[in-house]
Each structure stands twice: as C-alpha cells, then as structure tokens.
Amino acid sequence: MSSPQLEEFLARLYTDEVLREQFIRNPELITSEAILSPEEVSAMRNIDLAGLQMAAASYANKRASYRCRPQSIFSKFLGLFQINRSHPPKN
C-alpha cells in the first residue's frame, strides 16, 4: 500500500509543523480529512510517532543548512585544482 496521495500526505507531515502537531493530537481527524485509502488511514494511525517527530526535525535542519550553505565554496576549492599539476593523470 502506497500511493502518490500517501506520499504527499507524508511530505506535508514532514514539513508542516502545525499539521504535524494537529496530527499527533488527533490522528483520526487529520487522516479522515486526507485522501487516503482505508488501509493507508489505518497505517497512518499506527505511525511511529517518535520517528515522525525526529525525522521532521532532521529534515528541517537539512533545509536550514541548505539555506545557509555558501555555494561558492565548491568552485573556490575546485579552482585550486586548476593550478595543481603535480599529480599525473590517472587512468
């Protein structure tokens, strides 16, 4: 059991803090409003709640780190390679 609708519901739970808190408080209500099959609703009501919170926090940290990431660092250091010619090419 898996569907685009279930993946979208999971993506919303992982990224929408308000929805996630509502779901944790009242999973029956939130899943009844989602477009999910009865099997998917049942699976969501038995979700690993601690894992959901931890995964969501981890994804949020990742998104934040991407926003802060200096994009120039790769080109800056890759540029070093252009002047480093001491190693012969490897085949």
Next chain:
Amino acid sequence: MEEVVAAMAEEEVVAAVDVEAVVAAVNLAKDRVGLGWRGELAAGIFTNLDQIDILEVIADDYFHMDKRNISALRRMSSYVPVTLHGVAMGLASTIPTEKFRIEKMARLVEAIQPESWSEHLAFVRAGGIQIGHLAAPPRSPQSVAGAIANINTATRIVGSAPILENIATLIDPPASTLDEAQWVTEIIQGSDTTLLLDLHNLYANCMNFGKDPAVELLRFPLNRVQAVHLSGGKWVREPEEHQPPKMRLLDDHLHDVPPEVFDLLALLGRHAHQSITVVIERDGHFPNFEVITEQLSAARKALQRGRQLAIPYQECA
C-alpha cells in the same frame, strides 16, 4: 589406490585453496577506496591522491555551475576517477520523477564523463512539497514498481544505469508491507541495476528498529553490490513525551566511521566476490586530514580482512 585418491584429493584441496587465494587476491587488487569530494577537504585530497582511488562528487552541486567549474571538474576527473552522486532525483516513489531533473544529470554525465553515477532509493518531494532531504517511502509493491519505472526512465535518459543507494531513516516508514532488505532487493533485481550499499545507513536502521546488522546485511543482494558508503553519525534522544525515551542513531556524516561499520565492511568482503569501490563520506566537523587517511586505511584493512576469510562460491549460492 587409496594413496593416489588421497593425493588427488589433497591436490584438489590445494588447488581449491589456490583458486580462492587467487580470486581473493584479484578482488583485493580491484577493490578501491576513495572519498567524497568536499571543498573543505580539497587541500588534503590533492596532497594525498596516492591514497585515494576515486572521488565521489555530489552531482547536484554542479547542475548550475558555469563552464569554468565544469571544466575544472572534468580536468579533475582526468587525474583521479570520478563518480557522480545525485541526491534529489527522488527515484523511489510512486510519483514519476520529473524528466528535467534527470536531464540535468544526463548533461553533467555527458560533460564530465564519470565512470559511474548513483542516486538514492528515496522520495524527496510529493504534491509540490519539497521535503528537503532523503525520505523513506512506504516499502510496498507499489513503491517498488514506481522505483523501477523511474530508474528505467533515468537509465534511458542518462544513457547508463544509476547505482542505487539504501538510505538511513529515523522513522519506520508507515504503510510498509516489505522490510528494507526485501524492498531493496526487489528494486535492484527488478531494475537490473547494482547497489551502492551504505553500511552506516544499514547499521543506523538496524540500531533504530531493533535488528541485527550482520544478519540484515546478509539479506541484501550482496552479489549486486558495486559500491559502498561509509560514514558516521550520532545518537539522538527521542522526544520526552515518549516514555521512556530511547536513543536513535542519526546518520549525519559529521563523525568518524565507527568500528561496527568497518566490521560490516569486512563481513561484506567475506561474502561478496566481486570487486567493490568504497567511499567515505564526511560532510562537516572536518578533522585533520590524517584522521581521514587513517579511516581510508582502516577501510582497506577491513575489506582485506573479509577477503582473506572469503566464503567459497558454492557456499554462497
């Protein structure tokens, strides 16, 4: 007669041992150990290329680079073998991967001519929502079918098949009807591709969901393992409302490879007969490069340890 038979049997045993030794030696010669390219490690990488067999470059970092940087990466690939590693295609999904994402990889592969490219068995977006990282989809026949369709599309557009990586997850993916080893095996076999087996991801998932990593490792399609990732992580506590809060292992790539993961590499080397490319990933909290070279050396030794104990082919069947 008995002496002749005994002598022949002894010869066969010696020959078998010799063959095993040769196979192990050949594999050892072809096994490679390398590092994930990170700008912060550049100086150490350039001065230690004699200890680095291959560099893995995050493809997505170069999708929008200018010609000068693409040219520099191409030049680097002429000095040391390069493999490209994608992180945002979202292949393991019931939702078709958008073609423009695959075409970015195709253009980079065309420009760089790497020896291979890889992606994750993960979904990263759905319904226009970007999760921002690799998420485990429900492990089911439907997501197996979706992944195989996406992998086939990617293979056709890029012109070569991706090596596919298992991911770490802090959440036991809901609505799953297959366990991780079954799910990965069905996708790898169904798409006729090879596996980039991330041993820390495997280890973390086993720690988080109460499984024995050595047992689980042997349930993966080890004859399809082309490459291996090694990394480290940290233990994080479950939220307080879950009593008693337990610890889960977060694969953060910010810590050294733990001994348990090197042991898994040795076990893999014992059971897989093909040559394997090992890449150590480090994304931050960068240590002195000596620590990195020690980890590279430890990986070689672990693989060598496994090869020396290699299980003969007939026992692996």
